[in-house]
Amino acid sequence: MNPTDLIYLDNAATSWPKPPEVAQAMLHSMQQVGANPGRSGHRLSIEAARIVYEAREAVAALFHAPDPLRVVFTANVTQALNLALHGWLRPGDHVVTSGMEHNAVMRPLRALEANGVQVSVVPCSAQGLLDPADVQAALRPNTALVVLNHASNVCGTLLPVGEVGQIARRRGIPFVVDAAQTGGAFPLDMQALGIDMLAFTGHKSMLGPMGTGGLVLGPGVDVERLAPQWQGGTGSRSESEKQPIALPDKYESGTSNAVGIAGLGAAVRWVMAQGVDTIRAHEVALCQQMLDGLLAISGVQVYGPHDAARQTATVSFNIIGMTPSDVGLRLDDEYGVLCRVGLHCAPAAHRTLGTFPGGVVRFGLGVFNTSEQVAAAVAAVSALAREVRP
Amino acid sequence: MSAAYAVLLVDSTSHAIRIEKALVRAGIACRLIPVPRQLSSDCGVCVRVRQEDSAAAQELAAAAGVKIAGFRLLS
Numbered sequence: 001m002n003p004t005d006l007i008y009l010d011n012a013a014t015s016w017p018k019p020p021e022v023a024q025a026m027l028h029s030m031q032q033v034g035a036n037p038g039r040s041g042h043r044l045s046i047e048a049a050r051i052v053y054e055a056r057e058a059v060a061a062l063f064h065a066p067d068p069l070r071v072v073f074t075a076n077v078t079q080a081l082n083l084a085l086h087g088w089l090r091p092g093d094h095v096v097t098s099g100m101e102h103n104a105v106m107r108p109l110r111a112l113e114a115n116g117v118q119v120s121v122v123p124c125s126a127q128g129l130l131d132p133a134d135v136q137a138a139l140r141p142n143t144a145l146v147v148l149n150h151a152s153n154v155c156g157t158l159l160p161v162g163e164v165g166q167i168a169r170r171r172g173i174p175f176v177v178d179a180a181q182t183g184g185a186f187p188l189d190m191q192a193l194g195i196d197m198l199a200f201t202g203h204k205s206m207l208g209p210m211g212t213g214g215l216v217l218g219p220g221v222d223v224e225r226l227a228p229q230w231q232g233g234t235g236s237r238s239e240s241e242k243q244p245i246a247l248p249d250k251y252e253s254g255t256s257n258a259v260g261i262a263g264l265g266a267a268v269r270w271v272m273a274q275g276v277d278t279i280r281a282h283e284v285a286l287c288q289q290m291l292d293g294l295l296a297i298s299g300v301q302v303y304g305p306h307d308a309a310r311q312t313a314t315v316s317f318n319i320i321g322m323t324p325s326d327v328g329l330r331l332d333d334e335y336g337v338l339c340r341v342g343l344h345c346a347p348a349a350h351r352t353l354g355t356f357p358g359g360v361v362r363f364g365l366g367v368f369n370t371s372e373q374v375a376a377a378v379a380a381v382s383a384l385a386r387e388v389r390p
Numbered sequence: 391m392s393a394a395y396a397v398l399l400v401d402s403t404s405h406a407i408r409i410e411k412a413l414v415r416a417g418i419a420c421r422l423i424p425v426p427r428q429l430s431s432d433c434g435v436c437v438r439v440r441q442e443d444s445a446a447a448q449e450l451a452a453a454a455g456v457k458i459a460g461f462r463l464l465s
């Protein structure tokens with residue numbers, strides 16, 4: 001099967017295809033620029049640094065962050081979350097999170113817990129919904145951070161970041177959001193939502209390449225407290241053996257992924273040229289079509305809120321009587337429908353949904369999917385379900 | 391006759407790029423160059439402008455929210 005004939009429904013893991021501008025920008029970076037961004041004073045090094053800086057500007061604009069110098073690039077959202085959590089929390093601190101988190105949040109928190117940080121996990125409903133009042137109730141005098149997934153990577157449920165942001169702000173507690181599933185696909189205004197540290201990954205709905213991501217620091221974040229997690233060369237202040245304090249250098253030691261960041265910049269500019277609202281509207285329509293289609297099949301159980309307006313375009317389900325891994329393999333082999341099955345690096349979320357340890361089949365829709373593809377995927381699931389129906 | 395230059399020293403290459411953008415927008419000629427060894431032991435880049443533009447350049451850098459780590463005339 002030609003790759004372009006496949007129905008790629010694994011955008012929640014990594015989006016594909018990408019806008020052509022992304023690969024063009026990466027090729028330009030490789031073939032025409034090449035040099036180490038900002039490490040040297042020659043024209044190619046400076047041009048590389050300019051491209052990286054313009055990607056910071058694009059990311060800042062996408063998330064309504066006032067200062068591109070507070071956009072810290074990392075290899076992915078996992079590193080960004082590790083920086084935020086390990087950089088901020090100290091033994092004796094208390095941190096609040098939800099029952100819908102990815103292991104990119106839970107594993108750092110469990111490691112911190114072993115070192116004396118107190119962790120509260122606020123439970124969510126079986127659709128993955130979080131009541132902000134429960135977050136409020138979980139706060140303690142020593143709560144130093146609230147960290148929340150913006151949308152579940154398992155079933156798409158949107159968490160109430162705006163309400164939780166207000167609660168955190170009223171108490172003066174910094175608020176970290178894992179925007180892995182929403183960056184580029186859902187309007188995100190850090191300031192309006194009260195987000196202090198926004199962690200993003202480039203390769204999902206931001207439509208950039210793998211190996212890009214970052215942490216956007218709001219103006220209120222005390223960068224003296226936020227400790228860098230790696231030290232080393234930055235191309236600046238080389239006379240000193242102490243880590244620089246200027247941003248973004250403080251958190252960006254080591255040569256950056258200039259080729260990937262060039263692609264990320266192009267991707268974010270593409271997203272903004274389309275308009276996040278336009279992308280969101282397309283994905284809502286596809287998601288509702290998928291939900292309606294799957295819900296109409298008897299013997300199929302669909303997870304999450306069953307309402308495109310309350311979730312990202314990620315739909316998870318099971319065919320009763322068939323394991324998710326069998327469904328995934330047969331969708332791939334017989335229908336060219338590519339998806340992700342299993343636990344999706346999020347055991348906590350699956351416990352909340354009642355799908356642990358069996359897992360689910362996940363269709364992650366993206367901006368380049370079409371209504372015809374959704375119809376074909378629904379028909380494929382329907383055919384498989386018919387086989388096992390008693 | 392060669393022009394007389396001044397340089398703005400900065401703490402980060404990203405700061406230099408931000409100043410460059412502000413100066414270009416304001417129509418002030420500038421160039422990012424390696425920090426001259428006699429000025430600072432920092433081996434990064436700095437922003438070179440013509441001496442007659444140096445006051446305006448410093449103002450624009452401040453307006454762009456960049457802290458200038460130093461200002462030197464080039465002889």
Ligand SMILES: Cc1ncc(COP(=O)(O)O)c(C=O)c1O
Pocket residue numbers: 012013076077078079102104149151152153178180181201213345
């Ligand atoms: C909610 C969420 N957080 C974190 C991650 C980790 O992303 P990455 O592998 O890009 O660091 C993902 C995706 O896998 C995710 O969906």
